[in-house]
Amino acid sequence: MDKTKTGLRNAKKRKQKTALIIPAPQAPFDYKKELEAAARNMILVHDPDMLIKMTADTIVDKLRVKHVSVLLQEKDAYILSVSRGNGQIRFPVGMARVDKENPIIVFFKRFNDRILFKRRAVVYRQAKGLLKSGGVKDRLCAILEHVLYQMEVFDASACVPSYVRDNLLGVLLLGPKLNNEEFSDEEVEFFIALASHMAMAIRNAQLFKELELELDRKKQLFIRTTIALAAAIEAKDHYTHGHTTRVTNISKEIAMRLGEGAPCVNEKFIEDLEFASLLHDIGKIGIPEYILNKEGPLNDDERIMIRKHPAIGVGIIKSIKELEGALQGVRYHHERYDGLGYPEGLKGHGIPLIASIISVADSFDAMTTDRPYRRRLSKADALAEIRQLSGKQFDPRVTHAFFKLYQENRI
């Protein structure tokens, strides 16, 4: 995600720029500032993996910890998803996966209501001390012993839980400090706050991902329904089965090939083109069946009738605001570069590029499909015909891109 990267870069830039009217305390590590910066950076990052990496990096770099890993919730298990280290131990990513019966998970899920550990970190040496002194009672004592054993396995000096509301999203596993000193109270506070910010940022990122997925689903709904309806219309025109889907795919390929040189071909253009290709023949719904299905050549009246399909198509979709950009593709996909096409006899670059692209894709697919009056051409023969018609029927910019695609085996 480009936004994310720019966000990070800018956030760093801003941090460097900040100067104070009130002199900041010259502490070696300003927890408050670091936490603020981390929280601000996190909010615009919408990739959970990146958020975890940012958190782990902050701890490893700023606090000189040997290694940091994160157990992150994934369905019913917790996955060891990142491991960063200054020191010797670095768990291979994907190596470990603990289920929800792991004592660390059980502890933070079920025992977080105990006064001593309410939603807080477990610091190995502190907890060990508490156990020795008899300061921990009954069931808590048993589970805590198991937790400490697990921490030894992970070489963790502290475990910091990360909650979203009442859900345990993950656990930070912090290795010992490089200088082997114990964590100060301030450091533990910092871990807890950082884990809390991380959890909220991950939840935010998940909400974003859900919205983006839903957006994709709705777009697919539109595309698939249009394809299905176009197929139903094609079913009446016996020779065009699958035509709409193929024209749409070829059109998009051409646009992306053109896009490498043409500034007007952007994301919006490609989406408009996709919609226009899907709908280019939709006006055939208004053409009498006997004309669509006629085996022999059409007479003049019938030809006039069938030439109305772009206008009928425009009539069907013109009130749909979201299809504004697609309209010209539907309207002009039968225009010709030499001005001999229909409905308006537009010429050369007077024909919108979106329509010129559909025109080539449409013709290529018609040539390579069996028709009532002739058998289909091979790809190579169709290409030769398109080459011969370049500058006559077709816009040379488009045929040029089309030939390149063919050379690249993308058609």
Add this chain to the structure above:
Amino acid sequence: MDKTKTGLRNAKKRKQKTALIIPAPQAPFDYKKELEAAARNMILVHDPDMLIKMTADTIVDKLRVKHVSVLLQEKDAYILSVSRGNGQIRFPVGMARVDKENPIIVFFKRFNDRILFKRRAVVYRQAKGLLKSGGVKDRLCAILEHVLYQMEVFDASACVPSYVRDNLLGVLLLGPKLNNEEFSDEEVEFFIALASHMAMAIRNAQLFKELELELDRKKQLFIRTTIALAAAIEAKDHYTHGHTTRVTNISKEIAMRLGEGAPCVNEKFIEDLEFASLLHDIGKIGIPEYILNKEGPLNDDERIMIRKHPAIGVGIIKSIKELEGALQGVRYHHERYDGLGYPEGLKGHGIPLIASIISVADSFDAMTTDRPYRRRLSKADALAEIRQLSGKQFDPRVTHAFFKLYQENRI
């Protein structure tokens, strides 16, 4: 937004629950904790107005400030969008609107690179002191005098800018403290950090809003295109213009009326119903035109043919995953409660509710529209007929809801 409210409530709950293994300093106001809590609460709030209110409330409540307003960027101007106060002055919301030439805006936009004020707050008495002492030079001096004059107008003791990257999103205008003391350095630091968090949270909220708008646009694209195509199919069936739209609206009304008592009617059900109603007659695309347009009564063969339209409709949409929930509505909208319908002769509650709803809406619209063989009925007469057919053709649960809608003038 319910999520937002629950988020806030839960965040508060969590805060109350938090107990420390390490005792927290018992300061009268813990800036660090307040800032952390504010940042955490903000991230899951996706309403910019709510975010500004949260920020203003925090300042007014925790720091005993007389009033807080926010100048928030909106296109080319900055709108005074919130004003909260403990004291006497409260600007009416919507009263003030300053353009981008206002000295406060100009100052934070163009002079934020000056060492003395880099992206920082302007504190009235401090700045006044600086001006008097000659500590500010050249152009900065002139603009700063204008800023201080504007602050007097707003009764502001401090102005705190709020940036997203290099964009000035807004300015917090803080009134004097209730006890008339000056702001401490720590308080000013707190304002700056809070404004920074607010800016990022608002940007995050804006990204959410953009995604949600885009989601709505894609859904509308699907709905409008389906309606347009259904209209094109209807155009062949001369008597059903606007039928699809009306059936969809009536179906949704019935479902929402039912929803007050029926647990199965949720948001997902209503969306499925909407899609099913939009597509219920889409199979007519596969019926020969001469049958759809026939003026006289249909013969047996023709009747058999037209009764295939639900199955043809299912054939068209069945491969579309997003329409799975709508399938049964398309398939069974001609079933009858007494088992005499088609295609399968399902009976009573064996007919999916989604289909029973479309059946009533479809029949009501057919009754109240002119048909080749009879003139349309009045609403009252159609209602009487539906009442008479309740328990025979129609599911009584559905007709019951339908009558209620009629009584409430919603049909």
